[in-house]
Amino acid sequence: MKVDLIISADDIKQEKILKKSIVVIDMLRATSVITTAMNNGCKAVVPVLTIEEALEIANKDRKKYILGGERKALKIEGFDCANSPLEYRRDIVEGKTLVITTSNGTRAIQGSLGAKNILIGALINAKAVAEKLISLDNDVVIVNAGTLGQFSMDDFICAGYIIDCLLRERSDIELTDISKTAYYIYKENQNIISFIKYASHYKRIKELNLEEDLDYCCQKDIINIVPEYNDGTITVSDNKDKRAVV
Ligand code: 3SL
Ligand code: MG
Numbered sequence: 001m002k003v004d005l006i007i008s009a010d011d012i013k014q015e016k017i018l019k020k021s022i023v024v025i026d027m028l029r030a031t032s033v034i035t036t037a038m039n040n041g042c043k044a045v046v047p048v049l050t051i052e053e054a055l056e057i058a059n060k061d062r063k064k065y066i067l068g069g070e071r072k073a074l075k076i077e078g079f080d081c082a083n084s085p086l087e088y089r090r091d092i093v094e095g096k097t098l099v100i101t102t103s104n105g106t107r108a109i110q111g112s113l114g115a116k117n118i119l120i121g122a123l124i125n126a127k128a129v130a131e132k133l134i135s136l137d138n139d140v141v142i143v144n145a146g147t148l149g150q151f152s153m154d155d156f157i158c159a160g161y162i163i164d165c166l167l168r169e170r171s172d173i174e175l176t177d178i179s180k181t182a183y184y185i186y187k188e189n190q191n192i193i194s195f196i197k198y199a200s201h202y203k204r205i206k207e208l209n210l211e212e213d214l215d216y217c218c219q220k221d222i223i224n225i226v227p228e229y230n231d232g233t234i235t236v237s238d239n240k241d242k243r244a245v246v
Contacts, residue, residue, distance in 0.1 A: 001138070001139060001172065001174070002139045002140070002176070003140045003141075003163060003175050003176070004016065004179055005176065005179040006143045006144060007146055007151045007152075007178070008108075008147075008152070009145050012112065017115045019115070019116050020138065020139050020141045021133055021139065021141075022112045022118045022140075022143055023120075023121040023142045024108045024112055024119070024120055024121065024145065025145060025155045025159055026122075026155060027124075027218075028196075028202065028214070029213060030100070030105020030145065031121060031122040032122040034100065034120050035124055035223055035225065035227055036085040036086075037098050038236050040094065041093060041094035041095065042088070042094070042096055044098070044233045044234060044235050045097070045100055045235075047101070048100070049107060054076075054101045055078070057099045065099050067099055068080060068081040068083065068100045069082075070082055073103075074208075083102055084213050085217065086216060103148065107145070108145035115141070116136075117138070119133070120227040120229065120234060121142075123158050123219065123220050123221075124216075124217065124219055124220070124223045125222075125224065126165055126221055127220070128221070128225060128226050129165075130169060131165075140166075142182075144158075144159060152199060153198065157186050157189060160187070161192075163175065163183040163186070167183070193218050
């Protein structure tokens, strides 16, 4: 099993992801939101690129859908929720379909179309993602959403932790130089907050007084499910027994 890594949604190349098992990471905060919503009983998540697309889907039946996401890290006018994972509580999401649009995370998911599998990963479900990858037994590309086409320290260290989980399960994993670097960086910085407090996006979220989001997203392995994208929709195939309490 080979593991490669792409550093931002803008750097995805079709030839690199074709037939691979992809993990999309936007730990601050889109993939943490999707994972939390699904863990709290959300039926499905529809990731879209534009606000207009999101409104068009949700307006078909406002009782069935929740509108979520952000622009410039802020709630979108007319939407139900912003991009804070803590908003996606069971009483809000259970039985609903979340239509979400975000600046980087949903772009990274859409950019990964053509891959064999597209898994949704974050620190909060990293170990479960690694276990799922082992069971798929295919070459892996970790797609970091990054921030507006730029490298993001937060997604990179999250990738490093997923690689660490993979290496604990299997010794025959071949890492590219960039995935090896993510792994080494994680090994030297296992306290995630101490490392990513220097990241630009961390600072932006902190300036918005969303420190609780940061604390939440920086926890490792509090959720055991792995959301997966197929044909326009993200679901969890075996979430019933594995749902953790958050
Ligand atoms: O870029 C994204 O997809 C978002 O997760 C960014 S934010 O953390 O909500 O600002
Ligand atoms: Mg991000």
